Amino acid sequence: MQAARGTPVDHRDDGPGRTGSGFLARPRSWLLFITVAVVMVAIDQVAKVLAVRNLTGEPDVEVVGELLQLHLTYNPGAAFSLGTRFTVAIACLACVATLVVLWVSRRVASPVWAVGLGLLLAGIDGNLIDRLFRDPAPFRGHVVDFLMLPNWPVFNVADICINVGVGLILLQVLRGVNLDGSRVEPRDADRPEAEDEPAAGDVEEDR
Structure with a gap:
C-alpha cells in the first residue's frame, strides 16, 4: 500500500544494528570505548x-600466598617477555596498532565491542608509553612488569x-556480532525449504 501511494518502502533495520551517519557510528559507544581506554591506561601507569x-x-611480596606475588622486573620485549631483542620494532608496531584500533573504533556501535577495543587500546598504549619514555632511550624503553603467577611470565x-580485550573481540566474532551491533546471518537461512521444492518441469515429467 505504501508503494502504491508513492511512499518509499525502507527495508533497512532501524534497530541496534543500524549505523548512524557522520564520523562516528554511535557517539555513546565511542565515548565508552575511549573512556575504558583512558581509565585503564591511567590505572596501568599508576600501578607501574x-x-x-x-x-x-625489595624481596617479592606475597599477595595471595604463592599464587600471586609482586616481583619487579623490566621487560624490553612484548607482552609476557616475548621478542626481547626487537624493542624498537615492537614500539613501531604498537604505534601502528594504535592507529588501526582508533580507525576501526569509528564504526563501533556495540557496547561489548567498545569495551573490547578500549581494553585492547589501553594495553597497547600502556606498554607503549613505557617504551617511549622509560630508560634506556625512546623507543627502547623497558616495560615495567610486577605481577607474578606460578610458572607464568611476569606481567602487568x-x-x-590486551588479553581480556582480545577475548571480548573474539567472543563477538564467534557470536556473529558486527561492530555496529548487527548480527551476521547465514545466506539463505530464511529459506531452508527451497532446496526441497521440486522444479515445475520435474512435476510435469512425473505426471
Whole structure:
C-alpha cells in the first residue's frame, strides 16, 4: 500500500544494528570505548609507578600466598617477555596498532565491542608509553612488569587489558556480532525449504 501511494518502502533495520551517519557510528559507544581506554591506561601507569617506588630492591611480596606475588622486573620485549631483542620494532608496531584500533573504533556501535577495543587500546598504549619514555632511550624503553603467577611470565595491567580485550573481540566474532551491533546471518537461512521444492518441469515429467 505504501508503494502504491508513492511512499518509499525502507527495508533497512532501524534497530541496534543500524549505523548512524557522520564520523562516528554511535557517539555513546565511542565515548565508552575511549573512556575504558583512558581509565585503564591511567590505572596501568599508576600501578607501574607504585611498583617501581615500592618494590625496587625489595624481596617479592606475597599477595595471595604463592599464587600471586609482586616481583619487579623490566621487560624490553612484548607482552609476557616475548621478542626481547626487537624493542624498537615492537614500539613501531604498537604505534601502528594504535592507529588501526582508533580507525576501526569509528564504526563501533556495540557496547561489548567498545569495551573490547578500549581494553585492547589501553594495553597497547600502556606498554607503549613505557617504551617511549622509560630508560634506556625512546623507543627502547623497558616495560615495567610486577605481577607474578606460578610458572607464568611476569606481567602487568596492560598485558591483562590486551588479553581480556582480545577475548571480548573474539567472543563477538564467534557470536556473529558486527561492530555496529548487527548480527551476521547465514545466506539463505530464511529459506531452508527451497532446496526441497521440486522444479515445475520435474512435476510435469512425473505426471
